[in-house]
Amino acid sequence: MKTLLPTSTAGSLPKPSWLAQPETLWSPWKLQGEELIVGKQDALRLSLQEQQQAGIDIVSDGEQTRQHFVTTFIEHLSGVDFENRQTVRIRNRYDASVPTIVGPVSRQKPVFVEDAKFSRQQTTQPIKWALPGPMTMIDTLYDDHYKSREKLAWEFAKILNQEAKELEAAGVDIIQFDEPAFNVFFDDVNDWGIACLERAIEGLKCETAVHICYGYGIKANTDWKKTLGSEWRQYEEIFPKLQQSNIDIISLECHNSRVPIELLELIRGKKVMVGAIDVATNTIETPEEVAETLRKALQFVDADKLYPCTNCGMAPLSRQVANGKLRALAAGAQIVRDELLAIGGH
Structure with a gap:
């Protein structure tokens, strides 16, 4: 029996204070060598346990073993x-x-596959694994070799595909590509960005997702959001083409954002991870607030395709706040699940 409204997170969760500086993005490790390897595994185990205890259905590694959602992957490439x-x-x-x-980019060895195998041993729940998307990778680099954003993106798509296939073999159920750049470079997204993403998922049998958000709750992002006006319609530019793509799930920001909820109609038919938790505030949502966001989304997303989620990663938040938000997400999803089952007359 498949869970109705399965909950998950967009990706990163706070790291324990003994592993890295709390409430800091890209915080350096506090351990090194063998201690760091063991410390990362302990953090992974802890993160999985905290997600499960909070009632999260589709768990993730919480990005405990990486400093940054893009550069940690790039560091392993030649x-x-x-x-x-x-x-x-x-x-x-x-x-x-x-x-x-x-020079030419290539992947000499797997990047996250050992971590994924380790996670798989710790839990029987579905696991979602996040990788950076090709366009967001090229936006986080200086290219002195290919001299073409598009060419480099295709190279990265090939490399991501190799990694994704090995993650699938390690037992990952959903592979998610993080593409915040999709909300900025619309023409590129439609010209070649979505095609690159499809190259990255080629041949995968597991489910695939793309996470497109307005970023972590850091000052540069919150300042930018203030310039976007009363409606954030960025998704409108890329949703029609994404709706036609081979990607299974689209993950986006809904709660406390100014995204008009009716834009979800443009991806009707896709599974949607609806961000019902604001990651740019320390205020913990009530289960009822989460439920309200989900109810609005249900006007445009069929119930069997709605996946309650967070707006973005929660690495910059305190563990206490992040945990509270996870619990609220699970409780809010349960409210709506009960309502749907009551209507269904089960």
């Missing part, structure tokens, strides 16, 4: 020079010091 850094504008919002592409 053709990238991390010593030779350049400052680039990320998603047209903020400057960051990033590595340089100095």
Whole structure:
């Protein structure tokens, strides 16, 4: 029996304070060598347990073993020079010091596969694993080799496909590609971004998802959001083509965002991870607030295709707040689940 309205998170969860500095993005590790390897596994185990206790149905690694959702993957590739850094504008919002592409990019060995195998041993629940999407990867680099965003994106799509196939073999149930860049570079998304994503999922039998959001609750993102006006219609530009794509699930930001909920009609037929938890505030939602967001979404998403989720990752939040939010998500989903089952007359 498949769970109705299965809950999950968009990706990152806070790391324990003994592993990395709390409430900080891209925080350096506090352990090293063998201790770091064991520490990451302990954090993984803990994160899975906390998600399960909170009532999350589809669990994730909480990104406990990676510092950053994009660069940790890139660090493992050849053709990238991390010593030779350049400052680039990320998603047209903020400057960051990033590595340089100095030659052909390739993947010498699996990046997250051991972590995925370890996670699989710890739980019987469905596991979702996040990878950076090709367009967001090229937006987090300085390219001194291909000199073409599109060419580099296709190379990354091939590499991501290799990793995704091995994650699937390790027992991952859903592979999610994080593409916040999809809310910025609309023409590129429609011209080649979605096609690149389809290259990344080629041949996969497990479910696939794309997570498109307005970013973590960091100042650069919240300032940018203030400039977007009363309605955030960015999704409108890319949803028609995504609706036609081979991606199974689309994950987006709904609660406390200014996204008009009726935009969901544009992806009717797809499964939708509806962000019902705001990650840009320490205020913990009530189960009723979560339920209200889900009820609105149900006007445009069939009940068997709605997956309650968080807006984005929660790495910058405290563990206490993140846990409270996970519990609220599970409780809110349960309210709506009960309502749906009552209507169904079961």
